[in-house]
Amino acid sequence: MPRHTIRWYGDAATARKARSAVSLHSHTSCSLETLAIVGTWKERGVLIRRLVERAERMRIGSRRSRVDFSDLHFTPPLPPREALEAERGQIERSLDLESFVSLTDHDTFESAEVLHDRFAEVSVPFSTEWTVPFESSYIHLGIHNVPRRAIASLQRRMHRISQGCTECRDRDTVCFGAHRELPEARWRSEALGELLEEISGYGDALTVLNHPAWDLGGIGDAENRRLIGRFLAVHGHAIHAVEVNGLRPWKENSVAISMSEAAGLPIVAGGDRHGCEPAAVLNLSQADCFAGFVLEIRRERRSEIVLMPQYREPLGFRKLQAVWDVLREYPEHSDGKRQWTDRILVRDGSGHFQTLSELWEGARSGPFAIEASRALTMSLERWPLRNAVRLAYATERRMAA
Ligand SMILES: [Zn+2]
Ligand SMILES: [Zn+2]
Known part of the structure; x- marks a missing residue:
């Protein structure tokens, strides 16, 4: 045994x-990690549904169709x-x-x-x-x-x-x-x-x-x-x-x-x-x-x-931290993937991958990129808020236990 x-x-x-x-x-x-799961988050509440639907409407490169999350990946x-x-x-x-x-x-x-x-x-x-x-x-x-x-x-x-x-x-x-x-x-x-x-x-x-x-x-x-x-x-x-x-x-x-x-x-x-x-x-x-x-x-x-x-830390908080790690800037990144738009990839119809930076011609030129980066920086970078989120997750976990 x-x-x-x-x-x-x-x-x-x-x-x-x-x-x-x-x-x-x-x-x-x-x-290469799939983002296909994001498309299924709509059932998690009104706010998340609005956010996902907004993201689905964003324009990537010359595409006219809605964003299909199974075509999106991140590293x-x-x-x-x-x-x-x-x-x-x-x-x-x-x-x-x-x-x-x-x-x-x-x-x-x-x-x-x-x-x-x-x-x-x-x-x-x-x-x-x-x-x-x-x-x-x-x-x-x-x-x-x-x-x-x-x-x-x-x-x-x-x-x-x-x-x-x-x-x-x-x-x-x-x-x-x-x-x-x-x-x-x-x-x-x-x-x-x-x-x-x-x-x-x-x-x-x-x-x-x-x-x-x-x-x-x-x-x-x-x-x-x-x-x-x-x-x-x-x-x-x-x-x-x-x-x-x-x-x-x-x-x-x-x-x-x-x-x-x-x-x-x-x-x-x-x-x-x-x-x-x-x-x-x-x-x-x-x-x-x-x-x-x-x-x-x-x-x-x-x-x-x-x-x-x-x-021991609340799992939801640790996952949020990982998301933040993916989205924040790395000025010293040794592979040159400094912005989050360098680490999100889109697969086209013939199976080739391009980063959002390439598609938006410059890391911050896409309107969604500018807006999302600003919102994320303002909210997630502030430690008091991060601690509040940590506490919220901990309370939730205690109540669920
Ligand atoms: Zn794994
Ligand atoms: Zn695994």
């Missing part, structure tokens, strides 16, 4: 016996080097341990490639968060530490499996689950099984079922739970652990833990950082390298998870 310990940071014994800490699952500016603000430093910094400062960081951008190994190519002294595992269509929904898998020589071939086949629907395949883009019509005949389940076994064949690689209780496809919690059960029944032998996620509520993580127990799999912690806040959940380890940590999970089947202080 797998064994695990979960403790809060601050416990006297937090890191006493550990040698290192591992940050799994975080996103950098190499990740997180931190470039790979800064993302790595944010994770390392937290581990070294707060836990005084050696740090191992696995950056997992959506459907690409680019951040590790960038780091290895640009910074000779950096050594990080080659990892990704892979979007896998399964039945009527989709699943996120953390694929960690595959050999670099295998990436090109793996990436090509992972991409084919991820191209869930015919519409997106014809446009030669990955649909990131924005389209839900995935007829059974197109599951490509066989190809998926083969690929998962091949990855598992690399002894130092780790495949994690990320945030399994999060109903990504909007099929309902009960059906999602059954779907995960079916996924694990078919492919569970090639999955090494189930994730406790630092950006998901504890109620959902508890369900993930019971799923891991039912499947006889260990749990691991994944931060899922999208903004600047480092991982809210970390793994403690006795290992002196990432492969040693993988060995603890895959062979010894034991894990130790620490919940960092930010996990």
Whole structure:
């Protein structure tokens, strides 16, 4: 049976016996994130509906049609080097341990490639968060530490499996689950099984079922739970652990833990950082390298998870902070993506992406950009208001508890 310990940071014994800490699952500016979900927010109240409808009417480039949020994407603000430093910094400062960081951008190994190519002294595992269509929904898998020589071939086949629907395949883009019509005949389940076994064949690689209780496809919690059960029944032998996620509520993580127990799999912690806040959940380890940590999970089947202080903060507030991290200005951004309009991308009919800055010819020339930037700066940059929002979320959470 797998064994695990979960403790809060601050416990006297937090890191006493550990040698290192591992940050799994975080996103950098190499990740392309869908904004398709924004289109579904209209049901959340009059104010949000008005805002979304206003955004839908805005003019992007020469387009005349309404904005379709499934065509809009954003990239997180931190470039790979800064993302790595944010994770390392937290581990070294707060836990005084050696740090191992696995950056997992959506459907690409680019951040590790960038780091290895640009910074000779950096050594990080080659990892990704892979979007896998399964039945009527989709699943996120953390694929960690595959050999670099295998990436090109793996990436090509992972991409084919991820191209869930015919519409997106014809446009030669990955649909990131924005389209839900995935007829059974197109599951490509066989190809998926083969690929998962091949990855598992690399002894130092780790495949994690990320945030399994999060109903990504909007099929309902009960059906999602059954779907995960079916996924694990078919492919569970090639999955090494189930994730406790630092950006998901504890109620959902508890369900993930019971799923891991039912499947006889260990749990691991994944931060899922999208903004600047480092991982809210970390793994403690006795290992002196990432492969040693993988060995603890895959062979010894034991894990130790620490919940960092930010996990106590209201989740709504932390998400708002991440949104602010995406929208604020970065005068020193090492990839040159200084304004939020440099980090929002629009996909055209032929599947090509352009930033809002390119479409609006200059970061602040679009009327919506000017208005939105001004409103955001005025409201979110003021700490008293941020604290008020934090308090409001905390009160809401206490009342809900
Ligand atoms: Zn995910
Ligand atoms: Zn993620």
